[in-house]
Amino acid sequence: MKSKCISQLIFVAALFIAQYSVAAQLELQVLDDKGNPLKDAVVALVPEKKIDFTSVPTAIMDQRQNMFVPGVLAIRVNTQVRFPNSDDVRHHVYSFSPAKKFELRLYHGMTAEPVLFDKPGTVVLGCNIHDSMVAYIYVVETDYFAVTDNAGKISLAAPAGMYQLQIYHPQMGSEFPESTIKLDESQPLNNSISVNNLVAPKASDASDEFSDLF
Numbered sequence: 001m002k003s004k005c006i007s008q009l010i011f012v013a014a015l016f017i018a019q020y021s022v023a024a025q026l027e028l029q030v031l032d033d034k035g036n037p038l039k040d041a042v043v044a045l046v047p048e049k050k051i052d053f054t055s056v057p058t059a060i061m062d063q064r065q066n067m068f069v070p071g072v073l074a075i076r077v078n079t080q081v082r083f084p085n086s087d088d089v090r091h092h093v094y095s096f097s098p099a100k101k102f103e104l105r106l107y108h109g110m111t112a113e114p115v116l117f118d119k120p121g122t123v124v125l126g127c128n129i130h131d132s133m134v135a136y137i138y139v140v141e142t143d144y145f146a147v148t149d150n151a152g153k154i155s156l157a158a159p160a161g162m163y164q165l166q167i168y169h170p171q172m173g174s175e176f177p178e179s180t181i182k183l184d185e186s187q188p189l190n191n192s193i194s195v196n197n198l199v200a201p202k203a204s205d206a207s208d209e210f211s212d213l214f
Contacts, residue, residue: 024183037152045163053078068135092128
Protein backbone atom coordinates (compact mmCIF):
# COMPACT_ATOMS: atom_id res chain seq x y z
CA MET A 1 0.00 0.00 0.00
CA LYS A 2 2.82 2.34 0.97
CA SER A 3 4.72 1.67 -2.26
CA LYS A 4 1.55 2.31 -4.27
CA CYS A 5 1.11 5.72 -2.61
CA ILE A 6 4.75 6.61 -3.35
CA SER A 7 4.29 5.63 -6.99
CA GLN A 8 1.22 7.83 -7.23
CA LEU A 9 3.09 10.76 -5.69
CA ILE A 10 5.95 10.31 -8.16
CA PHE A 11 3.46 10.21 -11.04
CA VAL A 12 1.73 13.43 -9.87
CA ALA A 13 5.11 15.13 -9.43
CA ALA A 14 6.15 14.08 -12.92
CA LEU A 15 2.95 15.54 -14.35
CA PHE A 16 3.55 18.79 -12.48
CA ILE A 17 7.13 19.05 -13.75
CA ALA A 18 6.04 18.28 -17.31
CA GLN A 19 3.36 20.99 -17.23
CA TYR A 20 5.74 23.45 -15.60
CA SER A 21 8.45 22.80 -18.17
CA VAL A 22 6.27 23.78 -21.15
CA ALA A 23 5.13 27.04 -19.61
CA ALA A 24 7.50 29.35 -21.53
CA GLN A 25 5.99 31.37 -24.36
CA LEU A 26 7.40 33.32 -27.30
CA GLU A 27 5.23 36.00 -28.94
CA LEU A 28 7.05 37.38 -31.97
CA GLN A 29 6.19 39.70 -34.86
CA VAL A 30 8.40 39.57 -37.95
CA LEU A 31 8.70 42.79 -39.98
CA ASP A 32 10.37 43.74 -43.26
CA ASP A 33 12.92 46.54 -43.49
CA LYS A 34 10.10 49.09 -43.93
CA GLY A 35 8.30 47.97 -40.78
CA ASN A 36 5.55 46.07 -42.59
CA PRO A 37 4.33 42.70 -41.25
CA LEU A 38 6.02 39.80 -43.03
CA LYS A 39 3.65 36.95 -43.81
CA ASP A 40 4.86 33.34 -44.36
CA ALA A 41 8.10 33.69 -42.42
CA VAL A 42 9.15 30.50 -40.65
CA VAL A 43 10.29 30.98 -37.05
CA ALA A 44 12.11 28.07 -35.38
CA LEU A 45 13.48 27.63 -31.86
CA VAL A 46 16.32 25.10 -31.94
CA PRO A 47 17.27 23.84 -28.44
CA GLU A 48 20.92 23.58 -27.40
CA LYS A 49 20.66 19.83 -26.92
CA LYS A 50 20.39 17.97 -30.22
CA ILE A 51 17.11 16.06 -30.60
CA ASP A 52 16.90 12.52 -31.93
CA PHE A 53 13.70 12.46 -33.96
CA THR A 54 12.40 8.89 -34.05
CA SER A 55 8.68 9.33 -34.74
CA VAL A 56 7.56 10.18 -38.28
CA PRO A 57 4.66 12.65 -38.40
CA THR A 58 2.84 13.44 -41.65
CA ALA A 59 2.22 16.84 -43.25
CA ILE A 60 0.22 17.81 -46.34
CA MET A 61 1.20 19.91 -49.37
CA ASP A 62 -1.93 20.07 -51.54
CA GLN A 63 -2.31 21.22 -55.15
CA ARG A 64 -5.38 23.29 -55.98
CA GLN A 65 -6.14 25.53 -58.95
CA ASN A 66 -2.61 25.03 -60.21
CA MET A 67 -1.06 26.22 -56.97
CA PHE A 68 0.69 24.51 -54.07
CA VAL A 69 -1.26 24.95 -50.84
CA PRO A 70 0.22 26.15 -48.56
CA GLY A 71 2.86 28.16 -50.40
CA VAL A 72 5.15 27.84 -47.35
CA LEU A 73 5.23 24.68 -45.22
CA ALA A 74 7.37 24.23 -42.10
CA ILE A 75 8.16 20.73 -40.83
CA ARG A 76 10.74 19.19 -38.56
CA VAL A 77 13.38 16.68 -39.62
CA ASN A 78 12.05 13.15 -40.20
CA THR A 79 8.59 14.18 -41.41
CA GLN A 80 6.87 12.60 -44.38
CA VAL A 81 4.85 14.87 -46.65
CA ARG A 82 1.92 13.80 -48.80
CA PHE A 83 1.28 15.65 -52.05
CA PRO A 84 -2.40 15.15 -52.94
CA ASN A 85 -3.47 16.57 -56.28
CA SER A 86 -6.94 18.14 -55.88
CA ASP A 87 -6.98 19.53 -59.43
CA ASP A 88 -8.63 18.02 -62.49
CA VAL A 89 -5.31 18.04 -64.34
CA ARG A 90 -2.21 16.01 -63.60
CA HIS A 91 0.85 17.49 -61.89
CA HIS A 92 4.49 16.42 -61.89
CA VAL A 93 6.05 17.58 -58.62
CA TYR A 94 9.82 17.84 -58.27
CA SER A 95 12.63 19.46 -56.33
CA PHE A 96 16.32 19.89 -57.16
CA SER A 97 17.16 21.33 -53.73
CA PRO A 98 20.16 19.68 -51.96
CA ALA A 99 18.08 19.12 -48.81
CA LYS A 100 15.73 16.85 -50.79
CA LYS A 101 15.84 15.90 -54.44
CA PHE A 102 12.80 13.98 -55.69
CA GLU A 103 10.08 13.84 -58.30
CA LEU A 104 6.51 12.56 -58.37
CA ARG A 105 5.65 11.77 -61.95
CA LEU A 106 2.34 12.81 -63.51
CA TYR A 107 -0.52 11.85 -61.22
CA HIS A 108 -4.03 12.62 -59.99
CA GLY A 109 -5.61 12.46 -56.54
CA MET A 110 -3.78 10.67 -53.72
CA THR A 111 -1.79 8.22 -55.85
CA ALA A 112 1.64 9.69 -55.13
CA GLU A 113 3.70 8.06 -52.38
CA PRO A 114 4.63 10.28 -49.40
CA VAL A 115 8.14 11.75 -49.37
CA LEU A 116 10.36 11.59 -46.27
CA PHE A 117 12.31 14.76 -45.44
CA ASP A 118 15.21 13.60 -43.25
CA LYS A 119 17.64 16.53 -43.61
CA PRO A 120 17.33 20.14 -42.49
CA GLY A 121 17.23 22.84 -45.14
CA THR A 122 15.12 24.65 -47.71
CA VAL A 123 13.31 22.64 -50.37
CA VAL A 124 11.92 24.52 -53.37
CA LEU A 125 9.06 22.76 -55.17
CA GLY A 126 7.98 23.04 -58.79
CA CYS A 127 5.73 21.33 -61.32
CA ASN A 128 7.14 20.18 -64.66
CA ILE A 129 3.83 20.94 -66.40
CA HIS A 130 2.84 24.21 -64.73
CA ASP A 131 5.88 26.48 -64.44
CA SER A 132 3.94 29.02 -62.36
CA MET A 133 3.65 26.52 -59.48
CA VAL A 134 6.27 27.21 -56.80
CA ALA A 135 6.30 26.46 -53.07
CA TYR A 136 8.79 26.16 -50.22
CA ILE A 137 9.26 23.51 -47.53
CA TYR A 138 11.49 24.49 -44.62
CA VAL A 139 12.84 21.48 -42.69
CA VAL A 140 14.01 22.44 -39.20
CA GLU A 141 15.75 20.55 -36.39
CA THR A 142 13.16 21.25 -33.71
CA ASP A 143 9.57 20.62 -32.70
CA TYR A 144 9.11 24.31 -31.89
CA PHE A 145 8.34 26.27 -35.05
CA ALA A 146 5.54 28.29 -36.65
CA VAL A 147 4.70 30.28 -39.79
CA THR A 148 3.74 33.94 -39.43
CA ASP A 149 0.18 35.01 -40.21
CA ASN A 150 -1.00 38.09 -42.16
CA ALA A 151 0.09 40.30 -39.25
CA GLY A 152 3.56 38.75 -39.27
CA LYS A 153 2.92 37.14 -35.89
CA ILE A 154 3.56 33.76 -34.30
CA SER A 155 2.99 32.34 -30.83
CA LEU A 156 5.18 29.45 -29.68
CA ALA A 157 5.12 27.41 -26.47
CA ALA A 158 8.33 25.61 -25.52
CA PRO A 159 10.17 24.45 -22.39
CA ALA A 160 12.10 27.18 -20.62
CA GLY A 161 15.75 27.39 -21.67
CA MET A 162 18.20 28.62 -24.29
CA TYR A 163 17.47 28.40 -28.03
CA GLN A 164 18.89 29.40 -31.38
CA LEU A 165 16.32 31.59 -33.12
CA GLN A 166 16.11 30.83 -36.85
CA ILE A 167 14.02 32.72 -39.42
CA TYR A 168 13.36 31.76 -43.03
CA HIS A 169 11.36 33.38 -45.84
CA PRO A 170 11.14 32.79 -49.62
CA GLN A 171 12.34 36.36 -50.34
CA MET A 172 15.48 36.12 -48.20
CA GLY A 173 18.56 36.81 -50.28
CA SER A 174 20.85 35.20 -47.70
CA GLU A 175 20.53 33.28 -44.45
CA PHE A 176 19.19 35.19 -41.48
CA PRO A 177 21.89 35.40 -38.78
CA GLU A 178 21.07 33.08 -35.91
CA SER A 179 20.73 34.59 -32.47
CA THR A 180 20.43 33.08 -29.01
CA ILE A 181 17.37 33.76 -26.91
CA LYS A 182 16.32 32.63 -23.46
CA LEU A 183 12.76 31.60 -22.71
CA ASP A 184 11.68 32.16 -19.14
CA GLU A 185 8.63 30.46 -17.69
CA SER A 186 7.89 33.44 -15.42
CA GLN A 187 6.73 35.71 -18.26
CA PRO A 188 6.20 35.49 -22.05
CA LEU A 189 8.94 36.86 -24.29
CA ASN A 190 7.14 39.43 -26.44
CA ASN A 191 9.21 41.02 -29.17
CA SER A 192 9.48 42.03 -32.80
CA ILE A 193 12.30 41.47 -35.24
CA SER A 194 13.15 43.04 -38.60
CA VAL A 195 14.38 41.09 -41.58
CA ASN A 196 16.62 43.25 -43.76
CA ASN A 197 17.94 40.82 -46.34
CA LEU A 198 14.80 40.50 -48.47
CA VAL A 199 14.92 40.64 -52.25
CA ALA A 200 12.02 41.66 -54.46
CA PRO A 201 10.17 38.69 -55.98
CA LYS A 202 11.15 38.08 -59.59
CA ALA A 203 8.65 39.03 -62.28
CA SER A 204 7.20 35.74 -63.47
CA ASP A 205 7.52 34.89 -67.14
CA ALA A 206 6.35 31.33 -66.47
CA SER A 207 3.96 29.82 -68.94
CA ASP A 208 1.42 27.01 -68.48
CA GLU A 209 0.63 26.87 -72.19
CA PHE A 210 0.90 23.03 -72.35
CA SER A 211 -1.13 22.35 -69.22
CA ASP A 212 -4.32 21.44 -71.14
CA LEU A 213 -2.49 18.46 -72.62
CA PHE A 214 -2.21 16.83 -69.19
